[in-house]
Every structure is written in structure tokens, then in C-alpha cells.
Amino acid sequence: MTVSRVLTGNGSVSEKTRKHVLKTIAALGYVPSAAARSMRSKDALRSVASSCFALIFGADTQNADEFFCDVARGAEKEAANFGLCPLHVHWQENFDKSFPRLQTILSINGMCGAILAGQFCKNDIEKIKKHAKNIVIIDSPVVGDAGIACVESDNLGGCKLALNHLVEQKCGRVLVITGPKTHYFSQSMREAAKNFNDKFKIIDVIESDYTTQGGRETILKQWNNGKSYDGIFSNDTMAIGAVNALSKLELKIPKQVKVIGFDNIIYGQYIAASLSTIDIDKARLGSEGVQTLVDMIRGNKEISQIKKVIPAKLIIRKSTI
Structure with missing residues (x-):
């Protein structure tokens, strides 16, 4: 009975006894049975012997490792609070290449759902839904009427904050470097740029690929073609490449060109x-994604009720002031 109280956290046990029991359990290599716990539990999270979930990273996340590593850490930390283990899967170029590994993970006994990080097309989401009842997508907005929960970044609001900062810094000729035009963050950048058309003398939008090299090459190409700007906005990774190119062009930051990124890597x-x-x-x-998944498993909310937005915050450093 005492051991049971220590393992479940129910009932009163002295700290000395608790430490002794945990030390003995570790020495013996004992692992509690999820199935046995599920038979006793009234919690829906436990009653289905849930122990793990799939954390699936979209193909687009491969160019944003720094961003999504932090997302994964947040998910890991929150999952530990519920005794859950995320199993990581990195999406390939298409569903056919990704599905064999995904099918293996989703068929594991104790799998309680999936968290999708990054961009997924509606068809891929529909196929995943056939194998996972509870699905949450994070960072990206939900595509159409996909019928899944969502925890998204306020990308549009953040892009507006960045451009407004360039307005406040008296920039007149601004270059916005986006990623592929079909990507959700690029779409937010373009929409924000349209909203600021009348705030600058010039605001050009150029498509690149979210990489450092892409940012560098875009700047060199624009200047070599006779264009010049006093303000640049992109994601952080491309902004670092842009700074490298501006240095090569012997332009001073922020005196001649101000640069602002997005992501805070x-x-x-x-x-x-x-x-x-x-x-x-x-x-x-990541943590809100896990909490949302748990809410779905426990039936606390309908899927249609679950949409969370993580706010954006401006961080001012030396590249603009």
C-alpha cells in the first residue's frame, strides 16, 4: 500500500519513506505498468493506457531547426508533467515517403494522439486523422475546415510589429524577404507588407528560401541590380545572411541600413x-500543444473550441538603433 501511494502520489507518506521507496524502485529497475494504472484510473488520459504521442515536424521545419528545437523542448517538459512521452517524426517531402514510419509509430499501444509542428497540407492531415483520433497543429494556422485543434503563432501581428518598428526608425525604402510564397509565414509577411504600403516610399517583397545563404544572395542581387534600401525585414536566419552581405558591400548597420528579423533565434x-x-x-x-492534446483526450473541450494564439513581442537590439 505504501509503495502504491508513492507511485500514484495519493495518500500521505513521509518524505523519508518516499525517498526510500523511490531509491529501492530505481535500484530494482521497476517500471510501473501503464495498463494496470489505466484499469484503476477514472482519468480519461490514464483509462486508455495512454503513454505517448507523435510529435511530427513538417518538411518546412528543416530550415528552422533553432526555432523548432525550442518548440520540442517545451513539448517535452509539459509532456513529463502528464507522464507522456513524445515520439519525434520528421516529415519527408511527401506523404508516401513519410507514412511507413508514421504508421509504425501511430500503431504503438498507448498512442494517444499527434501534434503537428509546421506546415501540412489538408490531404496529409486527413490521412493522419485516419490513424490518430486527437490531433493538434502548432505554429501554423489550420488549413480550411480540417477539424483539428490549433495553437498558432501571431505571425501577422508580429510582422506588423517589425514593419512598424522600421517606420518608427524613419526607414523609407524597405525590403521584405519572404520564404516560399505558399508557406503560411510568407503569407503573413506579404499581408503585413500590403498593410504598410502607404508608410514607406518603397516596399519591395522578394521571395527566398528561409536560409542564411538565401538572405545573403537576395541582398547582393538587389544591390548589384542597382536597388538599395535603408530597412530590411526577414526571418532571423535570412537576416543573418543579409547582415553578412551588407558587410561585404561595406554598408554600416544600423546607420545606413536597419535590419530586423523574426523568431528570436x-x-x-x-x-x-x-x-x-x-x-x-x-x-x-510546444507546451500549449501538449496541454491542448490532454484537454482533447480528457474531453474538456470540443475541437471547434480549441484555437490558441501565442502573441508576438518586439525585441530591439543594435541592428535597428
């Missing part, structure tokens, strides 16, 4: 002119 703090950026609490994205 750690590397942005350590370039010569530390990068102003828009911060999204990445760990919170």
Missing part, C-alpha cells in the same frame, strides 16, 4: 550588430 544575439527581432515564445508553443 539565439545566433541573432551574437552577430556584430545584434539582431532586432520579433519573439514568439517557442517553448510555450
Whole structure:
């Protein structure tokens, strides 16, 4: 009975006894049976012997490792609070290449759902839904009427914060470097740029690929073609490449060109002119995703009621002031 109380956290046990029991359990290598716990529990999370969920990273996340590593850490930490274990899957270029591994994971006994991080097309979501009852998508907005829960970043609000900061810094000629035009973050950047058309003398939008090299090449190409700007906005990774190109062109930051990024990745703090950026609490994205999944399993909310938005915050550093 005493051991049971320690394992379940129910009932009164002295701290000395609790430590002794846990030490003995560790020495013996004992692992509690999820199935046995589920038979006794009235909690829906336990009554189905749930022990793990799939954490699936979209193909687009491969160019944003720094961002989604923090998302994963947030998910891991929150999952531990519920005794859950996330099983990581990285999406390939298409469903056919990804599904064999995904099918293996989703068929594991104790699998209670899936969290999708990044961009997924509606068809892929529909196929995943056939194998996972509870699905949450994080960072990306839900596509159409996919019928899944959503924890998204306020990407549009963050893009507006970035451009408004360039307005406040008296920029007149602004370049916005986006990723692929079909990507949800690129769409937010383009929409924000349209909203600021009348705030700048020039605001050009150029498509790139979210990489450091892409940001660097875009800047060099624009200047070599006779274009010049006094304000640049992109995600952090491309902004770091842009700063490198501006240095090669012997342009001073922020005196001649101000640069602002988006994502607040750690590397942005350590370039010569530390990068102003828009911060999204990445760990919170992951933790809210897990909390939402748990709410769905327990039946606390209908899927249609679950849409959370993580706010954006402006961080000002040396690249703009």
C-alpha cells in the first residue's frame, strides 16, 4: 500500500519513506505498468493506457531547426508533467515517403494522439486523422475546415510589429524577404507588407528560401541590380545572411541600413550588430500543444473550441538603433 501511494502520489507518506521507496524502485529497475494504472484510473488520459504521442515536424521545419528545437523542448517538459512521452517524426517531402514510419509509430499501444509542428497540407492531415483520433497543429494556422485543434503563432501581428518598428526608425525604402510564397509565414509577411504600403516610399517583397545563404544572395542581387534600401525585414536566419552581405558591400548597420528579423533565434544575439527581432515564445508553443492534446483526450473541450494564439513581442537590439 505504501509503495502504491508513492507511485500514484495519493495518500500521505513521509518524505523519508518516499525517498526510500523511490531509491529501492530505481535500484530494482521497476517500471510501473501503464495498463494496470489505466484499469484503476477514472482519468480519461490514464483509462486508455495512454503513454505517448507523435510529435511530427513538417518538411518546412528543416530550415528552422533553432526555432523548432525550442518548440520540442517545451513539448517535452509539459509532456513529463502528464507522464507522456513524445515520439519525434520528421516529415519527408511527401506523404508516401513519410507514412511507413508514421504508421509504425501511430500503431504503438498507448498512442494517444499527434501534434503537428509546421506546415501540412489538408490531404496529409486527413490521412493522419485516419490513424490518430486527437490531433493538434502548432505554429501554423489550420488549413480550411480540417477539424483539428490549433495553437498558432501571431505571425501577422508580429510582422506588423517589425514593419512598424522600421517606420518608427524613419526607414523609407524597405525590403521584405519572404520564404516560399505558399508557406503560411510568407503569407503573413506579404499581408503585413500590403498593410504598410502607404508608410514607406518603397516596399519591395522578394521571395527566398528561409536560409542564411538565401538572405545573403537576395541582398547582393538587389544591390548589384542597382536597388538599395535603408530597412530590411526577414526571418532571423535570412537576416543573418543579409547582415553578412551588407558587410561585404561595406554598408554600416544600423546607420545606413536597419535590419530586423523574426523568431528570436539565439545566433541573432551574437552577430556584430545584434539582431532586432520579433519573439514568439517557442517553448510555450510546444507546451500549449501538449496541454491542448490532454484537454482533447480528457474531453474538456470540443475541437471547434480549441484555437490558441501565442502573441508576438518586439525585441530591439543594435541592428535597428
